[in-house]
Amino acid sequence: MTKIEETARNFDFHGEALDNVFEDYAKLRSGCPVGRSEKYGGFWFITKSEDIFAAEQNHETFGVAPSMMFPPVCDRPLPPIDVDQPEHTAYRRILLPLFTPKELKKMEQPIRQAAQEQAAMFMAKGSGADASYGYARPVPLQIFSALAGFPEEDWSKFDQWMDDILYERIENPEKSEKATAAVFAYFDNLLEEWVDDPESNTLIDYLCRAEIDGKRLTHDELLRYCYLIFLAGLDTTAWAIRAGIWHLARTPEDQQKLRDNPDLIPMACEEFLRCLSPVQAMARTCLKDTEVRGQKINEGERVLLVFGAGNRDEDVFPNPDKIDIEREENRHLGFGGGIHRCLGSNLGRRELVVGIEEFLNVVPEFTLADPDQKWHGVGPLNLNF
Ligand code: HEM
Incomplete structure (x- = not known):
């Protein structure tokens, strides 16, 4: 077996594999841009940006059921992410009103306030403090949980549940399943207690009031939707903030540049989303036989769209592995x-930008306490300042 065949066959993107995954991405893009890994029961992977965008557009060939997350985090499909057309549109539409520019504008002040409060608390812990669980996690937790309508007294339970579900599911599936069951039980209770208060307009209110074809969502549909937004709204944004801080902590010249020119922060954040994407890959299922770059993929086979690899594609991004905080052309797949x-x-973008702005405003020059600290969003991120 050649080296590249071996890399393809063993390609993985979870757990420790994530530590050095960018090297594999580069090898695969050049030597085996579409290939097959034998991990997790076998799956195809697509690594070139152009091919990933094409598959994203072609939802008649690349469906999402039974699960976009691979391996799945639930044994039932989660709306809207695991639902194919035509049902998908109706599920997705329910939450659109919450994410309009007008609604987002209303969030601006709460986001800034949460970031300022959390940055002050982080500072109070002193040099060596953990910017992951002590800043990157609590900012979206505070913002998104309020928007979603998750009661504040429950927030302290969320970190552990998220970590167990997302980061234990390969090595320790039982722990992960237990946490999934706990989150379902939690939402079961929350939904049972829901009252239709016209003054309240949280995400849960939108879901509970929604109708598809004149009918409200069933209790089970609501549970699965709540579980999805719990995972989608919290960990991703926390990961992005953490990754941005990680980069700035080990790149003092970029940290100084953003302190001197805060107007560059939104551009820098796009680069963090490109190079250090919280979602490295999502799966599809082939709905009919197809071919990508000459590689035949059969109906029913699982295909991984490796966003993290496409985001470092040399055909799209000059010097792709460099985190260039002033990169202007940045059509990433984050x-x-x-x-x-x-x-x-x-x-998510706004929370990331404001999260980085306020961190730089409040925390003086900072560096990694452990210079070997990994790039990804798993575990603590201790900083000296
Ligand atoms: C920086 C933060 C975030 C990142 C990087 C991120 C990334 C992603 C990615 C890669 C997908 C899959 C898209 C695809 O396969 O084409 C996705 C879907 C989704 N995300 Fe996010 N996300 C973030 C924040 C959020 C937040 C704050 C919410 C709040 C509700 C959210 C809700 C969703 C939902 C509902 C879907 C499924 C959409 C559908 O199936 O139509 N995400 N996200």
């Missing part, structure tokens, strides 16, 4: 691309 493109992208 939020996906087709009909399932991230619903909360504008909110």
Whole structure:
């Protein structure tokens, strides 16, 4: 077996594989841009940006059921992310009103306030403090949980549930399943207690009031939708903020540049989303036999769209592995691309930009306490300042 065949066959993107995954991406893009890994029961992968965008657009060939997350985080499809057309549109439409520019504008002040409060608390802990669980996680937790209508007294339970579901599911599936069951039980209770208060307009209110073809969602549909937004709205944004801080902590010249020119922060954040994407890959299922770059893929086979690899594609991004905080052309796949493109992208983006702005405003020059600290969003991120 050649080296590249071996890399393809063993290609993985979870757990420790994530530590050095960018090297594999580069090898695969040049030597095996569409290939097959034998992990997790076998799956095809697509690594070139152009091919990923094409698959995203072609939802008649690349469906999402039974699960976009691979391996799945639930044994039942989660709306809207795991639902194919035509049902998908109706599910997605329910939450659109919450993410309009007008609604986002209303969030501006709460986002800034949350970031300022959390940055002050982080500072109070002193040099060596953890910017992951002590800043990157609590900012979206505070913002998104309020928007969603998750009661504040429950927030302290969320970190552990998220970590167990997302980061234990490969090594320790039982722990992950237990956390999934706990989250379902939590929402079961929350939905049972829901009262239709016309003054309240949280995300849960929108879901509970929604009708598709004149009928409200069933209790089970609501549970699955709540579980999805719990995972989608919290960990992704926290990961992005953490990754941005990680880069700035190990690149003092970029940190100084953003302190001197805060107007560059939104551009820098797009680069963090490109190079250090919270969602490295999402799966599809082939709905009919097809071919990508000459590679035949059969109906029913699972296909991984490796956003993280497409985001470092040399055919699209000059010097692709460099985090260039002033990169102007930046059509990345951090939020996906087709009909399932991230619903909360504008909110996530705003939380990231304001999160970085306020961190730089409040925390003086900082560096990594452990210079070997990994890039990804798993575990603590201790900083010296
Ligand atoms: C920086 C933060 C975020 C990142 C990087 C991110 C990334 C993604 C990605 C890659 C997808 C899949 C797109 C595809 O396969 O085409 C997705 C879907 C989704 N995201 Fe996000 N996301 C973020 C924040 C949020 C937030 C704050 C919410 C709030 C509700 C959210 C809700 C969703 C939903 C509901 C979907 C499924 C959309 C559909 O199936 O139509 N995301 N996100």
